Amino acid sequence: MEIIVCLKQVPDTEAEIRPTPDNTEINYEGIKFVMNVYDEYAVEEALQIKERVGEGTVTIVTLGPERAVESIRTALAMGADKAVHLDDPAFGGGDAYSTAKALAKAIEGMSYDIIFCGKQAIDDDLAQGGNILGEFLNLPSITGIVKFDLSEDKKKATVQRQIEGGIEVLEVSLPAVFTATKGLNEPRYPSLPGIMKAKKKELKPIKLADLGLSEEEVGKKGAQIQVLKFSLPPVRQAGTIVGGDTPEEKAENLAKLLREEAKVI
Amino acid sequence: MAGIWVYAEHRDGTIRKVTFEILGEAKKLAEQKGEELCAVLVGADVEGMASKLGAYGAERVYCVEAESLSGYTTGGFTKALSDLVQQEKPSILLLGATANGKDLSARVAGRLKVGLATDCTGIAVDDAGTLQARRPMFAGKVYAEVSFSDVTPQMASIRPNVLLALEPDETRKPEVIKITPDVKPEDIRIAVKDIMKTGGEKPDLTEAEIIVSGGRGMKGPENYHILEELADVLSGVVGASRAAVDAGWRPQSDQVGQSGKVVTPNLYIAAGISGSIQHLAGMGTSKVIVAINKDPEAPIFKKADYGVVDDLFKVVPPLTEQVKKLKAE
Ligand SMILES: Cc1cc2nc3c(=O)[nH]c(=O)nc-3n(C[C@H](O)[C@H](O)[C@H](O)COP(=O)(O)OP(=O)(O)OC[C@H]3O[C@@H](n4cnc5c(N)ncnc54)[C@H](O)[C@@H]3O)c2cc1C
Ligand SMILES: Nc1ncnc2c1ncn2[C@@H]1O[C@H](COP(=O)(O)O)[C@@H](O)[C@H]1O
Numbered sequence: 001m002e003i004i005v006c007l008k009q010v011p012d013t014e015a016e017i018r019p020t021p022d023n024t025e026i027n028y029e030g031i032k033f034v035m036n037v038y039d040e041y042a043v044e045e046a047l048q049i050k051e052r053v054g055e056g057t058v059t060i061v062t063l064g065p066e067r068a069v070e071s072i073r074t075a076l077a078m079g080a081d082k083a084v085h086l087d088d089p090a091f092g093g094g095d096a097y098s099t100a101k102a103l104a105k106a107i108e109g110m111s112y113d114i115i116f117c118g119k120q121a122i123d124d125d126l127a128q129g130g131n132i133l134g135e136f137l138n139l140p141s142i143t144g145i146v147k148f149d150l151s152e153d154k155k156k157a158t159v160q161r162q163i164e165g166g167i168e169v170l171e172v173s174l175p176a177v178f179t180a181t182k183g184l185n186e187p188r189y190p191s192l193p194g195i196m197k198a199k200k201k202e203l204k205p206i207k208l209a210d211l212g213l214s215e216e217e218v219g220k221k222g223a224q225i226q227v228l229k230f231s232l233p234p235v236r237q238a239g240t241i242v243g244g245d246t247p248e249e250k251a252e253n254l255a256k257l258l259r260e261e262a263k264v265i
Numbered sequence: 266m267a268g269i270w271v272y273a274e275h276r277d278g279t280i281r282k283v284t285f286e287i288l289g290e291a292k293k294l295a296e297q298k299g300e301e302l303c304a305v306l307v308g309a310d311v312e313g314m315a316s317k318l319g320a321y322g323a324e325r326v327y328c329v330e331a332e333s334l335s336g337y338t339t340g341g342f343t344k345a346l347s348d349l350v351q352q353e354k355p356s357i358l359l360l361g362a363t364a365n366g367k368d369l370s371a372r373v374a375g376r377l378k379v380g381l382a383t384d385c386t387g388i389a390v391d392d393a394g395t396l397q398a399r400r401p402m403f404a405g406k407v408y409a410e411v412s413f414s415d416v417t418p419q420m421a422s423i424r425p426n427v428l429l430a431l432e433p434d435e436t437r438k439p440e441v442i443k444i445t446p447d448v449k450p451e452d453i454r455i456a457v458k459d460i461m462k463t464g465g466e467k468p469d470l471t472e473a474e475i476i477v478s479g480g481r482g483m484k485g486p487e488n489y490h491i492l493e494e495l496a497d498v499l500s501g502v503v504g505a506s507r508a509a510v511d512a513g514w515r516p517q518s519d520q521v522g523q524s525g526k527v528v529t530p531n532l533y534i535a536a537g538i539s540g541s542i543q544h545l546a547g548m549g550t551s552k553v554i555v556a557i558n559k560d561p562e563a564p565i566f567k568k569a570d571y572g573v574v575d576d577l578f579k580v581v582p583p584l585t586e587q588v589k590k591l592k593a594e
Contacts, residue, residue: 013523013543017406026407037524096371097380122523125402126383128371131339135375140340140454143368146517158458162518163364164471165276165464171456182524183517224380224416227409233401236549239570247579254555254573254580255587262553262570264475264532265499265588 001056001154003046004115005080006103006133007039009064009071010123019230026230035071038118040187041180045148046116047079048185053154057081061106063091063099069203076198077190083201088208093220096128102218103129104136105211113154113174119144119181130179140176146183268301268325269294270355270418272346273318274366275306280314282472283361285430287423288322290388291359292431298394300356301325304439307345309335312441319439322431327353329444333453336460337365341453343372345446350377355418357396359388362422363471370422380413381420384527386427386550396421404523404546425471426529463518467502470521475501475532478521478548479509482537482558482577486514491578492536495585498592504528506538522547536577540565557581 011017012032020027035043043060050056060075060083062068072083086102094102107115115137120127127143134141146167147160154174161168162181190198208218215221242257244250258265269291274281288304295302304323306314308330315326329345346369350358358373360366362384374381386408387399396419398411413419470476477496479489489503496503505515507522521528523546533551538544540556540563548554549568556569557577566572573580 011403013404013546017403019407026403095380097374097378100375120383123403125400125404126381127367128374128381128383131368131371132375135372141372142339142455143371144364161364164469165462165518167461167463168457169459169461171458172454182520224374224378224414225382225411226413227402228397228412229410230402230407231410233405233408233550236554236568238567239554239572241566241572241574247575248583250573250575251580251583252587254571255584255591257571258532258553258555258588259591262532264553265591 001050001053001114002112003049003056003058004107004110004112005039005042005046005058005060005075006115006117006129007043007060007062007071007075008036008118008121009033009062009068010036010121013037013122019232023230033067033070035074036118036121038120038122038180041182041184042116042118043075043078043080044185044187045180046114047188049114049148049150053150059083059110061103062086063102065092072203073198074190076201076203077194078188079194081201082203084204084206086206090208090215091219093223094218095223095225096124096126096132097224098218098222100129100132100136101222102211102213104133105213106206107137114157115139115175115177117177117179119179130177134177137177140172141178142170142172142176143179144181145178146181148178148184267354267356268303269298269357270350270359271302271304271323272358272360272366272369273304273306273314274361274363275308275311275314278314280317281361281363283363283366283423283425284318285321286425286428287359287361288318289430290428292322294357294388294390297390298356303327303355305329305346305349307334307342312443315439315441317433319437320433320435322437323439325440325442327442327444329446331446331448333448333450334446336457338453338455338457339368339372340455341448342369343376344448344452347373347376348446349444350418356394358418358420360420360422362424366422370420374420377418379416379418379420381422382411383422384424385421386424388421388423395419404543405549424527424529463516470502470504470519470526470528473502473528473530475499476504476521476528476530477501477534477536478504478506478538479536480506480538481508481512483509483514488578489514491581491585495534495581495588498585498588499532501530501532506544535565535569536581538565539563540568
């Protein structure tokens with residue numbers, strides 16, 4: 001089983017995100033970066049499949065600046081076998097489209113049975129990467145899976161996909177792209193021996209020239225959407241603390257306020 | 266021939282609410298651009314739903330019908346929709362940011378090699394007629410004004426419960442155009458084995474107007490009936506924090522927050538929820554927030570329009586009674 005996991009490094013969910021003074025970019029100074037939350041599920045599932053099958057390779061593919069190596073090392077410490085790192089200034093500032101373009105080109109020459117992505121990257125929140133990658137590689141894609149079962153002959157997968165009000169059970173022939181969401185598994189923590197081993201695993205850098213793509217096709221120049229301006233959302237103010245001597249009185253006052261003041265019930 | 270298109274998502278023969286919300290806003294854009302507002306229905310038997318789209322503002326409705334499209338598949342729907350878009354060349358294509366809407370829009374954008382802004386909370390066109398979208402990023406910590414390359418259609422998916430639908434007008438009759446798509450089995454590539462329903466008849470959290478959520482303060486799954494009862498009298502639905510979901514008290518589909526669902530109801534009641542940054546990411550743009558928590562220092566009170574500092578087990582049951590009383594008046 002050859003399994004590829006597309007992994008992005010993103011700001012930690014607790015990080016405070018602010019635009020630069022001219023509001024055209026995000027100020028990343030002092031921010032802690034981590035592996036994208038949904039990509040953790042993707043890495044974990046890849047490792048579990050490899051363990052169940054008893055053979056195979058899990059390869060991490062990351063596009064990002066130099067600091068992204070930390071998240072790649074985390075995945076290697078969890079148990080992934082090797083990694084490629086698309087690291088070139090030309091790749092920066094892209095959208096899901098131009099990022100998927102570069103990822104697809106890098107993956108094209110590799111062998112794979114399964115490609116895992118996260119459901120969405122929690123920085124740009126685009127939730128497009130997996131499907132666009134599937135399109136570029138001409139593979140079927142299934143988004144937001146919460147269960148993955150490999151067939152006996154390893155040629156097919158049966159997965160569960162979460163939709164509003166239900167779960168779809170879908171069968172697809174491999175190779176295919178899947179995007180992972182919460183509920184799929186419990187990602188493991190890297191072990192100490194894992195961390196030691198990760199240092200010796202192969203991590204191959206890839207530059208723009210290695211891909212045979214032009215500068216116009218990737219990163220900011222190749223993007224189809226572009227942020228003109230960032231702004232902070234309106235601040236929500238603390239409202240009224242509902243008065244009353246007993247819980248019953250508070251409940252009564254709250255019901256009245258919701259009816260007469262807020263007019264929502 | 267350009268046009269602004271809205272993809273009309275439907276389930277069990279009913280058009281999803283977000284479609285009407287998008288039509289309402291897209292109508293303004295169409296007027297501004299001097300283009301026609303069209304809706305697209307894709308499925309096996311969809312023509313019956315066309316008139317409703319007209320009532321909500323669509324001047325023209327494309328009905329793309331084939332037996333092979335009886336249930337949603339990424340491959341089948343992508344082929345049917347992209348082929349029609351390539352033939353008719355709309356300038357803008359809008360979809361609901363639902364599970365299937367996000368899935369379909371991403372695959373179509375990849376195929377047509379066009380830009381797509383996900384989960385937008387506002388749309389407009391600039392003087393040149395280019396789409397501009399406003400979308401939350403970083404789980405709503407910042408908003409971005411997004412612009413598109415000039416390759417068309419410019420695509421956006423729209424968050425449910427944010428835009429306003431028009432009052433339906435049944436006298437508005439749309440032009441209906443039937444399309445027979447060219448969808449082959451090799452376009453579909455995925456077999457739908459089963460669809461397990463979980464929600465019953467209740468609307469999904471993302472479409473609900475009132476949500477009553479319970480967190481770790483609920484103490485156990487056996488206590489959620491008090492929230493169900495409150496939700497019932499309010500015609501709302503029950504949600505949960507991640508702590509409650511991870512404890513196995515509630516299903517994953519009930520989770521509100523960064524790694525669950527993003528919701529925008531008129532009223533969000535948080536009972537026994539502390540208000541972590543990840544929970545707030547999912548419900549912080551609710552129109553009215555109520556917090557019921559016994560800890561006056563709980564961060565949720567900083568975001569709540571109404572706060573009740575008390576034991577939820579003593580507040581929720583009488584609240585249900587009071588609402589019942591008010592509704593009966
Ligand atoms: C990457 C990541 C993603 C996450 N995604 C999500 C997400 O999508 N959604 C989410 O919710 N969380 C998410 N979390 C978890 C989040 O950080 C919090 O741990 C979680 O929201 C806490 O849930 P809670 O408020 O129910 O529990 P707690 O924080 O334990 O709060 C329980 C509250 O109940 C109150 N309480 C207890 N008993 C009573 C009583 N009898 N009456 C009244 N009040 C009472 C307490 O005062 C307390 O404030 C995520 C975390 C991470 C790291
Ligand atoms: N820079 C990147 N490097 C590697 N994988 C990525 C990158 N950006 C996005 N992805 C993959 O695509 C998924 C969805 O990302 P997005 O469409 O940006 O929300 C992520 O969870 C990753 O699996």
